[in-house]
Amino acid sequence: MDINLRFFSRLSQWVTNVIAPNSSLKSESDDAQQGLISLKTIASQYPQGQLQPSLPQRPFYSTEYFISRQSQSEQMLEVINLWRHHHGEVSAIVAPAGAGLSAFLGHMPTLLQQIRDDSENKPTPQAKALPDKWLIMSFYQAPLSALEAIINVCHCFNISPPNTITDSSITETIYAINQQQPQLIIIDDLHKLMLRMMGNNQALVTFATIIMETRKHHCWILGCEKYAWQRLSAQYQITHFIKHVITIDYFNASDLAILQTRLLVDLGLISTDYLEPIDNGVNEHAKKAPVSDDKKEAVNPYHDQLKQLYTISQGHPKLAALLLQYSLSHQNEISSVEHHKTDICKINASALQLCQDNDLFSLAEIYVHGGLKVEQHAHIFAQTIEQSSLQLSYLARHGFVIAQYSQQDFAEHFYFITPTLTKIIANHLVNNNKLFN
Numbered sequence: 401m402d403i404n405l406r407f408f409s410r411l412s413q414w415v416t417n418v419i420a421p422n423s424s425l426k427s428e429s430d431d432a433q434q435g436l437i438s439l440k441t442i443a444s445q446y447p448q449g450q451l452q453p454s455l456p457q458r459p460f461y462s463t464e465y466f467i468s469r470q471s472q473s474e475q476m477l478e479v480i481n482l483w484r485h486h487h488g489e490v491s492a493i494v495a496p497a498g499a500g501l502s503a504f505l506g507h508m509p510t511l512l513q514q515i516r517d518d519s520e521n522k523p524t525p526q527a528k529a530l531p532d533k534w535l536i537m538s539f540y541q542a543p544l545s546a547l548e549a550i551i552n553v554c555h556c557f558n559i560s561p562p563n564t565i566t567d568s569s570i571t572e573t574i575y576a577i578n579q580q581q582p583q584l585i586i587i588d589d590l591h592k593l594m595l596r597m598m599g600n601n602q603a604l605v606t607f608a609t610i611i612m613e614t615r616k617h618h619c620w621i622l623g624c625e626k627y628a629w630q631r632l633s634a635q636y637q638i639t640h641f642i643k644h645v646i647t648i649d650y651f652n653a654s655d656l657a658i659l660q661t662r663l664l665v666d667l668g669l670i671s672t673d674y675l676e677p678i679d680n681g682v683n684e685h686a687k688k689a690p691v692s693d694d695k696k697e698a699v700n701p702y703h704d705q706l707k708q709l710y711t712i713s714q715g716h717p718k719l720a721a722l723l724l725q726y727s728l729s730h731q732n733e734i735s736s737v738e739h740h741k742t743d744i745c746k747i748n749a750s751a752l753q754l755c756q757d758n759d760l761f762s763l764a765e766i767y768v769h770g771g772l773k774v775e776q777h778a779h780i781f782a783q784t785i786e787q788s789s790l791q792l793s794y795l796a797r798h799g800f801v802i803a804q805y806s807q808q809d810f811a812e813h814f815y816f817i818t819p820t821l822t823k824i825i826a827n828h829l830v831n832n833n834k835l836f837n
Contacts (some may be wrong), residue, residue, distance in 0.1 A: 408508045436748040440799025446818040467655050475646045483619045484527040495627040495648035497822035534584035542595035543603035566715050574613045584619045591628030592770045627835050628768045650715030657706045708744040716823045764834040771816030
């Protein structure tokens with residue numbers, strides 16, 4: 401009789417956690433009184449909900465508080481202008497999770513307007529006109545066949561996909577797409593198209609073929625997570641097809657301070673005087689009247705806290721915002737710590753040290769894919785649905801992942817790493833050789 405000892409060990413841990421009395425669990429206040437915040441507390445701040453529908457259209461982001469990535473914006477302007485001058489190639493923007501890639505992609509309409517304004521001032525008859533349409537979207541369901549890939553791409557152009565796959569389906573789809581008016585198509589979260597399940601490889605080949613054969617007519621821009629990009633490069637040689645690769649990283653100290661200063665203003669803790677001077681280059685909303693000498697000399701009363709935030713968050717904007725708000729609301733507990741020299745909670749990541757290799761491999765797959773369903777996790781690790789469900793529940797109970805639940809089937813539960821924890825978990829996985837630079 402083959403007994404899976406690890407399965408029963410994990411089951412025992414899960415049962416112990418479920419039936420443990422609440423009084424024995426360390427509370428949020430316990431950590432705060434030590435000047436710490438646990439991974440579980442960080443994860444619990446993220447709103448949970450039901451599963452999202454596939455193929456949602458992405459919202460445009462507000463430009464009012466956009467922190468310009470000046471170098472990357474200039475590279476994007478060059479990419480679009482090359483396309484307009486009939487040198488179009490597929491472009492990719494690569495960033496670690498939580499670094500603001502989606503916000504940057506959401507800023508594209510502002511960049512397009514800048515190109516439009518420049519074109520009116522300096523018309524270039526030989527250049528193609530800017531697309532009248534642009535679309536920002538993310539595919540939440542990885543295609544597992546060539547037909548599914550074709551259906552996804554047809555959705556971008558609102559054209560009817562074929563009902564079945566034939567030898568001519570790809571050719572006909574490419575022809576139909578090239579008959580459409582030129583569009584700017586931005587696919588965010590490219591890593592969610594990649595899934596190590598049967599059929600996904602052919603789907604990716606089909607997807608890449610369609611994009612390559614339509615890149616001269618339509619402007620394709622792909623956004624992808626850093627470590628997923630490295631896997632795509634190693635397994636599928638994606639860099640052979642993508643000519644322009646633009647990289648984004650977490651914020652530097654000065655840009656993060658600008659973001660957090662705005663948060664302090666929104667919380668009513670400081671006046672708007674401290675928001676100026678800010679010049680975001682392409683951000684017209686940030687160009688306001690000159691700032692008086694008195695305002696320039698004003699010192700932000702939270703200057704030391706903002707420096708601490710950068711040191712602890714390492715430039716991760718959402719994590720820094722959460723740390724700031726949490727620390728402000730628990731200032732009494734933090735300040736009571738003997739010899740405590742900071743006002744910002746440090747992160748207690750000790751729970752990660754207790755993870756076994758199987759847990760870390762699971763976290764790595766969840767991270768790279770942007771999340772996994774129970775059935776997908778079971779397929780990747782050659783486990784039963786029940787084993788995967790228990791393991792993912794264990795990770796969720798410790799705050800490493802959070803879930804979006806399906807009311808119909810527990811195998812459809814979707815587990816992902818909250819954006820505030822992406823950098824912490826990725827660093828731990830890299831240090832333990834589960835993700836590779």
